[in-house]
Amino acid sequence: MTTSLSFDVHSPATGALVGSYPSHDESAVEAAVDRAHGAATWWRTVGFDERARRLDRWRAEITRGRDELARIMSEEMGKPRSDAALEIVMALEHLKWAARNAKDVLGPRSVTPSLLTVNQACRVEYRPFGVVGVIGPWNYPVFTPLGSISFALAAGNTVVFKPSEYTPGVGVWLAEAFARAVPEQPVLQVITGGGETGAALCRSRVGKIGFTGSTETGKRVMAACAQRLTPVLMECGGKDALIVDADADLAAAADAALWGGMANAGQTCLGVERVYVHTDVYDKFLTELLDQARDLRAGTGTAKIGPITMPKQLAVIHRHIEDAIARGGRALLGGPEAIDGQFVQPTILVDVPHDAAAVVEETFGPTLVVTRVASMDEAIERVNDSEYGLGATVFARRDGDAIADRIESGATSINAFVAHATIPALPLGGVGASGFGRVHGPDGLREFTYAKATTRQRFSSPLALTTFTRSAGIDTVVDRLVSVLHGRIG
16 A cells, blocks of 8 residues: 555654654545455355464464554553553453354354244344454554454455554554564555545455544545445443442442543543532542542653643643633642643642533543432432443442443443443444444454355145235135134234
């Protein structure tokens, strides 16, 4: 792939140049997709077992190079090296699950026919689309795109991957590691560039697009894919909440809220941005939360919180904090002065109106809005009063399951933050403005396939229905059967 244009990547922490990459234009994207189509037949026909062996080799390559990969991730998007290493570990677990379970989930299986079609032998299997395009995010540039890439590959697709323009080096490294494990064909390719490169991928001859990013960008992706009626998997934004009931373990709940809201500088679609606490323990919870947050800082070196990766997001964070305070909210920690360059210190807001921007819109920064509620009914009502529905967390000893069941989101974790995203066998995805479709688990494998049904007539049916030779006597028999089978219910 060649192109005359390129772009630079700078460290959000230091501003230093960390790499230059080509901006692949439409012709380069189409060439990559053509190569992927050429490799698709080979990759599909090697079968589940051989694909699993190749994916295991890729997993080993990533494992051996994890220190270098973590370094690139940290340099490009700013997260602490230890957090980058943890992200790689989670991605490896999901890659392993996809490789080991694809055959059982997607392979052919028999289906029992109905009484009227008993002469048919039936089976269903899940066929790969051929080529899948994946558009990945910068905030979790290994874990999140691999949720699509590894499952699409395990299902038998080749993949053309466009990483974020903020983290192209991560994508290039992953593709080079894959090429060492699978050198025969261009099964996984990377194209780099900005929005136009992604739009070209959407307009190309891919069988499906897996997208992760903001809801607004997702709408543009869908519009581009509509030109070819290309199906899409949409993993979009969130405004996730954490609920604390009166009988909750407050220390554990505060720890989860702090990690959920501040880890990765709050740049997590599943991150906690809203906390609803039962009035009976509200003050105690706040004391615990502030005590745990006392020494937490954003910065370089040994700091546990890195910079804001996208400079334009700083304006959003600042607007949300300023609006909350202007409307009667208080900053118990941080506040408008917490923003210094591309670093934002942890900010905890209280007394914020329910319709404030910090409660309604995705902030994507290290902020928490903590709200007192009189009951769990009120907490659930407020959690569900959002256009987003990605994930949620509940801390409660007695009624955790009952509370979780009433939350309208793609997943809920009880007494642990975002545990559902770390378990490879569970599906991950949202509802509403958070998107549709699922990654991970059996649903994630099927997401990158289409169902193929096959029947074979074993013998001629005594009730031949789909023929012009059907007699009045057969119609009478069928009518009586319908009455017996379906008319005696209730």
